[in-house]
Amino acid sequence: MKNIAVIGAGAAGMMAAVAAAESGAKVTIYEKNEKAGKKIYITGKGRCNVTNNADTDMFFGNVCRNPKFLYSAVYAFDHDSVCDFFEKNGCHLKVERGDRVFPVSDHSSDIIGTLVRYLQRLHVKIEYKSEVTAIEYKDDTVVSITVNKKEKIPVDAVIVCTGGISYESTGSTGDGYRFARKAGHSLSQPYPSLVPLEVKEPWVKELQGLSLKNVSVKMVVCEDDKDDEKGPANKAEIKTLGVVKKDDGAAAKKKKKSKAGKSVYEGFGEMLFTHFGISGPLILTASTCYEEGIKYQIHLNLKPALTRDQLDKRLIRDFEEGNKKVFKNILGGLFPAKLIPVMINLSGIAPDKKVSEISKEERMKLINLTQDLVMTVTGTRGFNEAIVTKGGVNVKEIDSSTMESKFRKGLYFAGEVLDLDAVTGGFNLQIAWSTGHLAGLCAAAEE
Structure with missing residues (x-):
């Protein structure tokens, strides 16, 4: 035996x-x-x-x-x-x-x-x-x-x-x-891996606790910005192990090969905003594609079931039905309450502007935000939060x-x-x- x-x-x-x-x-x-x-x-x-x-x-x-x-x-x-x-x-x-x-x-x-x-x-x-x-x-x-x-x-x-x-x-x-x-x-x-992501944009903190369902996410390689370089916490964690061979420039090689605009992950499902960035099933899965030394952006589509034209027609209909309302009071059917102030601020449209006075150009900007809300990834939350x-x-x-x-x-x-x-x-x-x-x-x- x-x-x-x-x-x-x-x-x-x-x-x-x-x-x-x-x-x-x-x-x-x-x-x-x-x-x-x-x-x-x-x-x-x-x-x-x-x-x-x-x-x-x-x-x-x-x-x-x-x-x-x-x-x-x-x-x-x-x-x-x-x-x-x-x-x-x-x-x-x-x-x-x-x-x-x-x-x-x-x-x-x-x-x-x-x-x-x-x-x-x-x-x-x-x-x-x-x-x-x-x-x-x-x-x-x-x-x-x-x-x-x-x-x-x-x-x-x-x-x-x-x-x-x-x-x-x-x-x-x-x-x-x-x-x-x-x-x-x-x-x-x-x-x-399977870890929440930290993001640069300060408005994300305003959405802490907000969970979104039926959204789509795309993680895309973006241009390197040395000013945003923030040595991820997990690098220090890795060094303390004392058991791992050096990366031998692997991350740098990947960085050179990765072209800006290349999508490394696309998914549909649920995500969550936190005090540091984003989490939830979609983001955890996206994190499996994250590589050190490469800069990424998250492109969030809040209304993936609608084409751009369909979303535009819906906005036009909403604006016509509420033409006497102001902008901040017309968005309840489109976004969760917590998201509305952020979308108003990012759109650049005055919250008290009458809906009837919103231009086509402003409407197009709102559509762009709704179907391509961009966040810049600055790192992961490290091993202590990695599944x-x-x-x-x-x-x-x-x-x-x-x-x-x-x-x-x-x-x-x-x-x-x-x-x-x-x-x-x-x-x-x-x-x-x-x-x-x-x-x-x-x-x-x-x-």
């Missing part, structure tokens, strides 16, 4: 332990927090978007980096397998808009509880407040781990499921990157059919620690379930 250590009791770690224990291995999970699934607990605003019900081909289309690496893992344990696992173990699921899958209870704690109880039935031990501080090798083969800097424990295999460096409060502090580097692996520079980490252990150095290191026998990686990330909607958790399951199966396999 193989003795397997899993580092991290997150989604990938617990599923790796399930697969390894079901295959007959003796499994212990080492978790430095006081409980399991801290990051699972906060996903989906506490509801846990377990996976996405989209077919497998569509799943790969929503993976931002290295989707081909995931073929073996996902085809072996896809979204149907994930749903079957939870349903069979008493956690009933439901499918919502966008094929997002949630527990019927809307409580992420039920997902965690289901996993922990099943692990107990499999006699998997979870050692809490137990930080793995080193992995030891002999002849490039895993032989032991050190826990809390003092206790050395012999093992036959180690599965690293430590996550990235997003949401540090959940325990994601880059431990897996350090293990990888010491084992000879290289890393793709980690950046925050996932973009970048991580170089997947070219990992066997995609087993999740085992190509450099060290018995060393496996799964989940967010790898250079894998996807858009919002349950796809990132699916990556964790699939890679964790495959790593557990293969680590437990007898040679």
Whole structure:
């Protein structure tokens, strides 16, 4: 019977332990927090978007980096397998808009509880407040781990499921990157992803708390403006890791190749204004296309269902029906109340101007604002607000059919620690379930 250590009791770690224990291995999970699934607990605003019900081909289309690496893992344990696992173990699921899958209870704690109880039935031990501080090798083969800097424990295999460096409060502090580097692996520079964006325009703060539905967003490369350069906070965060290779000018190269006006993302859905900029599902997904060293603008269409001509005809009709009103009192049917003062100010039209006196030129400017409200991105909110980490252990150095290191026998990686990330909607958790399951199966396999 193989003795397997899993580092991290997150989604990938617990599923790796399930697969390894079901295959007959003796499994212990080492978790430095006081409980399991801290990051699972906060996903989906506490509801846990377990996976996405989209077919497998569509799943790969929503993976931002290295989707081909995931073929073996996902085809072996896809979204149907994930749903079957939870349903069979008493956690009933439901499918919502966008094929997002949630527990019927809307409580992420039920997902965690289901996993922990099943692990107990499999006699998997979870050692809490137990930080793995080193992995030891002999002849490039895993032989032991050190826990809390003092206790050395012999093992036959180690599965690293430590996550990235997003949401540090959940325990994601880059431990897996350090293990990888010491084992000879290289890393793709980690950046925050699925993260809110900061913007330059001061009027955005006036809209704090305003949520918009059925709008469209386009993120476009714009001309560099050195005066607006604001070294993003996450650069400092990256430096403190002490485990990441320099970017070697990659961002600068991308910057030179990126042409002003190029659209890198277009989407339709919901967004939210905050005290620092913008957030919400549309913006989080747009952030997956954000690259350091490149300047972007967000182009917001408040009325994407209308053509320019249709919007003009609607304004003309509204103006004719309210021709005795002033401008500020005619916009209630077009914009949310909180947005009206901002749109009036940006339009340059006097708020008390009679509607009958508004010129065609002024009307055209209002149409332009409505269908192309521009915001300048100055950076992201950094790792502490990022749902996932973009970048991580170089997947070219990992066997995609087993999740085992190509450099060290018995060393496996799964989940967010790898250079894998996807858009919002349950796809990132699916990556964790699939890679964790495959790593557990293969680590437990007898040679």
